[in-house]
Amino acid sequence: MNRLLFGLFAAVVALQSAMSTAIDKDGSVLVLTDSNFEDAIKEHKLLLVDFYAPWCGHCKRLEPAYAEAADILAALEEPIFIAKLDATEHKEAAAKHGVRGYPTLKLFKNGVPMDYQGGRTAEEISAYMIKKSGPAVTTVTSVEEAEAFFAKQPTAALALLDSLDSDIALAVTTFAESSDNVPFAYTAEPAVLTNYGAKAGSLRFATPEAVFTRFLDFTGGVTAFEELNTWLFGHSIAPMFEFSPEKSMHLFSGPIRVHLIAFGDATEAGFADTVAAIKEGANKFRTKALSILVGKNETRILEAFDLTEKDVPTMVIADMRAGAMKRFFFEGDMAKAFDTEKFLTNFFAGHLKAKLKSEEPVPEDMEKAVKVIKGKSFQKEVLESDKDVLMEFYAPWCGHCKTLEPKWDVLGDRLAGVEHVMTAKMDYTANELDVPGVDIRGFPTILFFPADKTKEPVVYKGGREVPDFLAFLKEHASKPFEVEEEEEEEEEEEVKEEL
Structure with missing residues (x-):
């Protein structure tokens, strides 16, 4: 009897275990949970998992392409499976695999996770999985x-x-x-x-x-x-594609770092002919430049190029090969394929000049201990100067820049009496430079421009305290210098003497 009861109990446990780890499907997509996640990646030697949030707009836009890719892969002679997991409900699996944003796609191969490196269309997802399967x-x-x-x-x-x-x-x-x-x-x-x-x-x-x-x-x-x-x-990829956040994540991180961006209103009469002309003119350069169509309602993209809806239609070449973006603006007829081809030909031949942002310099910029440099004043105040210049490139919204600001002001005051050394700063969100060695990829970036301006600037990589900056300058400055001790240090010495 005991054996019979034990057998029944074991069968019930096995059945409950099987039921708890059963994997449901939404169409051809496996639906994962915290309880069946580990079983799924063990059962499938190759499994792509979409960690998503139900309220996430990017997740919703990915969903139909992901479902279509699942159907394509499930119909193969040897089916390949992809899955999804609601990371807001099943937090254990998401936390284990470091999911911090949505959607996050991870590929599990023999149980080993790796970041998904493919595109976001059904064709790209299925091609990626087929490639990884064999x-x-x-x-x-x-x-x-x-x-x-x-x-x-x-x-x-x-x-x-x-x-x-x-x-x-x-x-x-x-x-x-x-x-x-x-x-x-x-x-x-x-x-x-x-x-x-x-x-x-x-x-x-x-x-x-x-x-x-x-x-x-x-x-x-x-x-x-x-x-x-x-x-x-x-x-x-297509000779020209319409901008969307999903496409940009994949394409903008690709190996082609020159983008021909056409801003236009797709609903405008005759604009389809303009797009056809741009495609024709850009086709010879498709392995050198991505061609992107951006609608005039994409205000954030327009603002990045200092454009408004009134400037549309227009075209810009965005060159990111050297890191920071350089902008080259089109002059011509967008509806003529020859003008587009000429625009790109002149760009790659080096015949175009980038349009650089700059605030207007004012006399007060150079009166403070920390000199305020603008794009238009950089040549005169820095490159044509015989001084050593330590310069901070900052963004007004940057938290690290705000933390550095009072220290940078103290540094400027300490060096105010040193004639051959200048402390300076530039708001690089409102100003741009096209100067060898100036590659601003994050904030704050600090560069040292030696008095001998034939030499490229030196990237400062030291600490962010005033003594750190002074030690660096004493090592790199063209002439030796001394600065007075801070008043606080002098007061401490006086206290010690009184004691």
Whole structure:
């Protein structure tokens, strides 16, 4: 009897355990909870998880593409699964994997988590998962297999080689392992090369839009890999895409750091023809510059370029190759493809000058102990100066800058009597510079401009206290100097003497 009861009890426990870890589905998307999360990543050697919040706008916009990708992946001959977890309700799993914002996508491969590096469209998500599910490179041995490879994923690359046992085949494998979004295959079958009319040593890259070919040259080492990555990225996206927060997260972090931004009203009569002309003019540069359409209602983007709705339509080239963004404004007819092509041609030839923001300098700027430098006064007051200049680049809203401000003022007062050293500051949200060595990527950034202005500025990386700055200047200044001790220190000495 006891054995019977024990058996029944064990069966009930097993049933309850199975029920507690059962995974529901929303369409083809697995729905995870704190109780079934660990079982899910153990059961599925490859699993993409969307940690989301029901109220999050970005999550809601991702949902239909994510669901479509799940359907695509579930329909494969060997299904691949993706999942989601409401991180506001199931906080244990979210906290364990460091989820701090929504949506956060993480890929679990053999239980090991890694950040998702793909795009946010259904095609990009499914292509990413297909790529991660198998070997870095698929071997194609016939025309039929090649056609099946391209049919399986609409954006894919096939390397046509002399031999699969060669340095270039190894290079293709190495590159494919580092490329997350594009499925790769290679072949050395003469029939496949003949079928595509391609020479050995070339790449056939197919997208839903068109087929592109490129000769594979890996003799340039790292540079060649970077060039191929940029080329693939440029051809894998549309010739022009409409701005959205979801797309920007993926595309703006890609290898192409030059963006042609067309501001316009899509509802305006005839604007579709203008967009077509921009696409035509920019097409030759698609592996060098992303072409983006931004609506006039995107006020934050307009403000970043000092534009208002009254300035629309217009075009701007945003160059972020050196870190801080440089802006080049279009002059011409946006409805003429030739004008767009000329605009980009002149930019890449170095014939255009960036438009730099600057406040107007006023006499009072240079009267204080800490000199206030503006974009228009930088050349005269800093570059043409024979002084050593220690300069803070700040943002008015920056908490660290606000903490530094009183210390920076004290430093300016301490150095007021040192003629060959200047303490200065610039609001870099209202001013911009195009000067070698000035690459402002965060606030505050502190640079030392030596008296010999033929030398590039030195990035200050020391402590943020007044003695730290003084020690740095005494080491780097062109002439030795001394400063008086602070009054507090003198008062302390007097107290000690009285005691």
